[in-house]
Amino acid sequence: MLKIRDIEIGKGRPKICLPITGINLDEIKEQAIHISKLNPDLVEWRVDFFESLDIIPALEVIRNHIGHKPLIFTFRTINEGGQKQITDQEYLMINERAMMSGLIDLVDIELKLPVVIRNPLIAKAKQQGIATIISNHDFDKTPAQEEMINRLREAELIGASIAKLAVMPKNSHDVLSILTVTNKMKSILKIPLVTMSMGGIGLMTRLSGELFGSTITFGSAGQVSAPGQIDFTNLSTVLDIIHENITK
Numbered sequence: 326m327l328k329i330r331d332i333e334i335g336k337g338r339p340k341i342c343l344p345i346t347g348i349n350l351d352e353i354k355e356q357a358i359h360i361s362k363l364n365p366d367l368v369e370w371r372v373d374f375f376e377s378l379d380i381i382p383a384l385e386v387i388r389n390h391i392g393h394k395p396l397i398f399t400f401r402t403i404n405e406g407g408q409k410q411i412t413d414q415e416y417l418m419i420n421e422r423a424m425m426s427g428l429i430d431l432v433d434i435e436l437k438l439p440v441v442i443r444n445p446l447i448a449k450a451k452q453q454g455i456a457t458i459i460s461n462h463d464f465d466k467t468p469a470q471e472e473m474i475n476r477l478r479e480a481e482l483i484g485a486s487i488a489k490l491a492v493m494p495k496n497s498h499d500v501l502s503i504l505t506v507t508n509k510m511k512s513i514l515k516i517p518l519v520t521m522s523m524g525g526i527g528l529m530t531r532l533s534g535e536l537f538g539s540t541i542t543f544g545s546a547g548q549v550s551a552p553g554q555i556d557f558t559n560l561s562t563v564l565d566i567i568h569e570n571i572t573k
């Protein structure tokens with residue numbers, strides 16, 4: 326279990342995270358207000374949707390509106406399904422700035438980044454007391470189980486607070502495959518796991534985390550940051566139904 330502010334990740338119902346995907350300060354503010362009314366467990370700012378790299382004013386707007394809620398800072402690179410191409414130096418700079426700002430609680434760092442960028446950022450997050458989500462995304466396929474296991478193990482090995490894997494299914498076997506990996510790794514890894522199979526076919530992986538071991542699920546507050554996310558209210562209702570029955 327990992328406690329971020331008041332949120333216990335890895336205990337009970339999977340925690341719902343809603344992404345902010347605004348392209349400018351006005352949109353970001355509007356979404357932050359809307360999301361804060363919905364009251365999810367966590368908020369993610371997807372920085373790659375933002376038209377600028379001047380991140381501090383946007384972080385201040387978000388923090389002003391979400392109050393005490395845990396905030397994830399995520400610049401998703403174009404290689405892993407993100408919106409915008411930036412240089413390694415820019416990636417390093419904005420992540421360091423965010424970590425020094427005192428405005429974020431977690432940072433998403435991709436496993437497959439060049440090691441010279443990735444490892445110093447992990448070290449910096451540790452130094453600043455910011456939790457790291459080491460993530461990996463495959464928008465084309467669901468890799469072999471052994472490969473998925475290796476990626477999750479590697480995330481833990483290099484210092485992740487949370488290991489995350491998002492993959493794309495082609496059929497129901499692929500969905501079973503990531504659920505099998507999740508179910509196995511939940512008792513092998515010492516850190517919380519977050520996994521999802523994207524798109525419509527993968528939807529059940531976003532709902533069934535309490536049984537199989539995925540501790541955070543991403544929903545939508547009107548706009549999606551990845552295929553397959555469903556509306557916050559429906560997601561919350563399904564998670565509640567599962568939670569109430571699973572503990573009977």
Ligand SMILES: O=C1C[C@@](O)(C(=O)O)C[C@@H](O)[C@@H]1O
Nearest residue numbers: 344399491521523543550551
């Ligand atoms: O990595 C993830 C998970 C995600 O890709 C999803 O499939 O819900 C959505 C992203 O915003 C987040 O950073």
